[in-house]
Amino acid sequence: ICSAGVCTCSMAGQVSCGNVCTFLASDPNNCGACGTSCGAGTCVSGVCVCAAGQTPCAGTCVDTNTDRTNCVGCGTFCPGRQACVAGVCDCPEPLANCGGNCVDTSLDPFNCGGCGTQCGAQEACVAGTCECRPGLTPCTFGGGFMQCLDTSSNPFACGGCGTVCGGATAACQSGVCTGGCSAGRTNCPAPFGGLDQCVDTDTDPLNCGVCGTLC
Numbered sequence: 001i002c003s004a005g006v007c008t009c010s011m012a013g014q015v016s017c018g019n020v021c022t023f024l025a026s027d028p029n030n031c032g033a034c035g036t037s038c039g040a041g042t043c044v045s046g047v048c049v050c051a052a053g054q055t056p057c058a059g060t061c062v063d064t065n066t067d068r069t070n071c072v073g074c075g076t077f078c079p080g081r082q083a084c085v086a087g088v089c090d091c092p093e094p095l096a097n098c099g100g101n102c103v104d105t106s107l108d109p110f111n112c113g114g115c116g117t118q119c120g121a122q123e124a125c126v127a128g129t130c131e132c133r134p135g136l137t138p139c140t141f142g143g144g145f146m147q148c149l150d151t152s153s154n155p156f157a158c159g160g161c162g163t164v165c166g167g168a169t170a171a172c173q174s175g176v177c178t179g180g181c182s183a184g185r186t187n188c189p190a191p192f193g194g195l196d197q198c199v200d201t202d203t204d205p206l207n208c209g210v211c212g213t214l215c
Contacts, residue, residue, distance in 0.1 A: 036060070122148035137161065151175055186211065 009021035017027075017034035024032055024046055031043035038048035041061035050061035057064075057074035064070050064087060069077050071084035078089035081102035085092070091102035098105075098115035105111050105128055110118050112125035119130035132138050132148035139161035140146045149157045151172075155165040158172035165177035172178070185198040188211035199207045205215040 031059070120148065188212070 009016055011021065013025075014021040014023055015034070017024075017030045022030050024030055024034070026043050028038040028041065028043045028048070030036060031038050031048050032046035036048070036059045038050070038059075039054065039061035041048050041050040041054060041056075043049070048056055048059060048061055050056050053063060053065075054061040055064050055070070055074065057067075057070045062070045062074075064072055064074070064076075064084075066084050068082070068084040068089070069075075071078050071089050072087045076089075078084050079100070081091065081095060082089045082097075083092045091097045094104065094106070095102040096105050096111070096115060098108075098111045103111045103115075105113055105115070105117075105125075107125050109123065109125045109130070112119050112130050113128035117130075119125050122133055122136055123130045124133050125131075135150060136148040137151045137157070137160075138146055139149050139151075139157050149161070151157050151160055151163075152175045153172050155172045155177070157163060158165050158177050159175035163177070165172050184200060186201050186207070188197055188199050188201075188204075188207045199211075201207050201209055201211070207213060208215050
């Protein structure tokens with residue numbers, strides 16, 4: 001009933017919990033005190049009595065086999081994205097437990113296909129395999145070293161892997177080598193690998209008269 005602007009309960013023994021009159025001795029949603037829920041259990045004399053297979057934790061009944069805030073025992077919280085499975089904190093499928101973190105190994109570039117398998121800076125993890133990001137091409141160099149390159153602009157792989165643009169001023173534009181040597185200079189291979197060089201064969205002691213002739 002409403003008296004002087006205050007809701008009060010008309011029946012003896014009842015108390016108001018959220019403007020709802022109830023008996024704290026038997027209400028499973030307000031057992032012993034307003035807001036104390038017994039979950040699937042019952043309230044007897046203001047105390048939660050849990051159903052079979054449940055455990056009283058902080059005044060409520062929980063299944064410690066599945067409750068991630070009370071896994072195995074009261075107060076044991078499963079961290080991160082872990083779930084409580086058969087009383088053990090672990091990652092739910094299809095996530096994998098990598099160092100205590102639940103990750104999707106089909107997408108995670110730091111754990112691609114398995115824990116600890118990290119993709120390169122220019123790679124993405126696709127269906128558990130490291131692949132070059134869109135717009136890049138996998139090119140394999142000596143020793144089996146693979147690198148993802150933009151063949152539209154990379155002078156070491158211009159238009160495709162293995163196509164090196166010659167000349168110190170050469171560049172790769174839209175997959176085509178451009179530039180070259182200016183008048184009076186000759187395109188000669190670099191002595192220690194890398195891009196070719198534009199040299200003056202009249203004066204260059206490493207390419208005297210023709211490329212490769214050392215003085």
